[in-house]
Amino acid sequence: MAASSAATFSIGTNVSFGCKVGSLSQSKPFGVRFNSQNSLKSFSGLKAVTSVSCESDSSFLGKETSAALRGSIALKAQKENQSYQYHLQPQAAFKVAILGAAGGIGQPLALLIKMSPLVSALHLYDIANVKGVAADLSHCNTPSQVLDFTGASELGSALKGVDVVVIPAGVPRKPGMTRDDLFNINAGIVKNLIEAVADNCPDAFIHIISNPVNSTVPIAAEILKQKGVFDPKKLFGVSTLDVVRANTFVAQKKNLKLIDVDVPVVGGHAGITILPLLSKTKPSVSFTDEEVQELTVRIQNAGTEVVEAKAGTGSATLSMAYAAARFVESSLRALDGDGDVYECSYVQSDLTELPYFASRIKIGKKGVEAFITSDLQGLTEYEQKALEALKPELKSSIEKGIAFANKQAVAA
Numbered sequence: 001m002a003a004s005s006a007a008t009f010s011i012g013t014n015v016s017f018g019c020k021v022g023s024l025s026q027s028k029p030f031g032v033r034f035n036s037q038n039s040l041k042s043f044s045g046l047k048a049v050t051s052v053s054c055e056s057d058s059s060f061l062g063k064e065t066s067a068a069l070r071g072s073i074a075l076k077a078q079k080e081n082q083s084y085q086y087h088l089q090p091q092a093a094f095k096v097a098i099l100g101a102a103g104g105i106g107q108p109l110a111l112l113i114k115m116s117p118l119v120s121a122l123h124l125y126d127i128a129n130v131k132g133v134a135a136d137l138s139h140c141n142t143p144s145q146v147l148d149f150t151g152a153s154e155l156g157s158a159l160k161g162v163d164v165v166v167i168p169a170g171v172p173r174k175p176g177m178t179r180d181d182l183f184n185i186n187a188g189i190v191k192n193l194i195e196a197v198a199d200n201c202p203d204a205f206i207h208i209i210s211n212p213v214n215s216t217v218p219i220a221a222e223i224l225k226q227k228g229v230f231d232p233k234k235l236f237g238v239s240t241l242d243v244v245r246a247n248t249f250v251a252q253k254k255n256l257k258l259i260d261v262d263v264p265v266v267g268g269h270a271g272i273t274i275l276p277l278l279s280k281t282k283p284s285v286s287f288t289d290e291e292v293q294e295l296t297v298r299i300q301n302a303g304t305e306v307v308e309a310k311a312g313t314g315s316a317t318l319s320m321a322y323a324a325a326r327f328v329e330s331s332l333r334a335l336d337g338d339g340d341v342y343e344c345s346y347v348q349s350d351l352t353e354l355p356y357f358a359s360r361i362k363i364g365k366k367g368v369e370a371f372i373t374s375d376l377q378g379l380t381e382y383e384q385k386a387l388e389a390l391k392p393e394l395k396s397s398i399e400k401g402i403a404f405a406n407k408q409a410v411a412a
């Protein structure tokens with residue numbers, strides 16, 4: 001085997017996991033390898049805000065200079081390299097649950113999370129078919145323990161003691177459907193799962209993937225309120241896939257190094273409510289009006305692009321698992337005390353007049369720590385108009401979710 005051959009992939013954080021064959025791993029066939037020095041430039045969005053903020057006096061990072069910031073990250077990265085390169089123990093001991101783990105997203109997401117050095121236990125829950133997924137995954141010689149849970153009677157055990165709950169349970173779209181067409185089935189699924197989360201792990205970070213996210217997040221919030229355990233800082237609608245897509249499409253269009261590109265995406269997660277702020281792209285890049293129009297529409301329709309290509313067999317699963325794994329890893333890093341974690345997410349917000357809104361946020365140990373307001377300042381005329389145009393649809397999706405949850409409460 002060639003001493004230098006290495007297969008390494010990153011899920012978009014400053015941590016990458018690699019199976020390295022050769023000098024590093026002769027006595028260790030699988031290694032958890034931190035690539036932090038390289039990835040100072042390759043965070044694919046997670047730390048892109050570093051460069052935003054260092055150029056702006058009004059940034060959330062205050063007076064810290066770019067050089068000092070990079071220096072501190074480099075030092076930390078070096079230490080991480082030293083500490084973890086040769087160990088198979090988890091770096092931290094967080095427990096993650098996936099609800100809907102046997103599904104198209106759930107399975108690859110479970111695999112990616114199984115590779116995280118921050119996870120000590122992975123709880124896989126579904127209404128069926130999860131035993132085999134867990135048996136299969138448990139043979140991977142990465143540190144976390146995999147446990148399976150099937151059906152409502154085991155849901156409570158799946159959630160006990162968990163730090164992060166990820167919810168991709170529910171039905172996906174078929175061609176011709178909108179995400180809102182999933183409401184009737186998925187609203188009830190999310191409601192039931194969130195009730196169990198409220199009862200068993202009310203302090204956990206909750207990541208909602210199930211569509212329509214614009215409504216399922218408000219449903220989850222209302223259920224948590226009814227149970228008296230709502231912490232708005234810990235409820236996240238996962239809109240990371242919109243950022244991943246925006247980064248990919250912009251890099252392709254402008255012939256940029258993919259790993260450097262970061263585009264904030266705000267609003268919500270459906271059609272025109274998905275608003276990529278191309279004027280805020282890092283590195284700074286100019287677009288013609290036609291490019292802005294073409295890229296914006298492609299990013300907004302990217303989910304439909306996949307649904308149509310899959311021709312009735314489902315919607316995005318692999319790219320979604322990748323995006324969700326990135327968001328999980330970011331959350332775990334924040335829980336682990338990393339003070340430099342930024343992601344876009346659909347959360348309770350007062351950035352606009354709407355109660356829920358996706359924007360870039362800083363995530364800390366207690367959840368949402370700050371909103372990156374600068375992204376919404378100095379928008380182009382195109383972006384400003386698109387922002388106003390998305391509000392009525394987003395408002396009505398939010399109200400639909402709230403009404404559903406309240407109606408259920410009255411009926412109960």
Ligand SMILES: NC(=O)c1ccc[n+]([C@@H]2O[C@H](COP(=O)([O-])OP(=O)(O)OC[C@H]3O[C@@H](n4cnc5c(N)ncnc54)[C@H](O)[C@@H]3O)[C@@H](O)[C@H]2O)c1
Pocket residue numbers: 099100101102103104105106125126127128168169170171172173182186189192193208209210211212213238239240241242269314315316317320
């Ligand atoms: N937020 C996003 O960006 C994004 C991206 C892609 C897909 N999605 C959404 O994610 C959801 C799942 O997509 P998928 O492709 O994985 O679908 P899928 O049908 O392949 O998998 C869904 C899984 O959920 C399980 N499930 C159903 N009811 C459940 C319940 N009550 N409790 C636990 N598990 C239950 C099913 O058994 C199945 O294994 C869909 O609603 C889809 O629209 C969101």
Ligand SMILES: O=C(O)C[C@H](O)C(=O)O
Pocket residue numbers: 172173179211241302303304306307315316
């Ligand atoms: O488009 C869908 O229905 C799934 C998901 O929301 C996506 O953006 O891919």
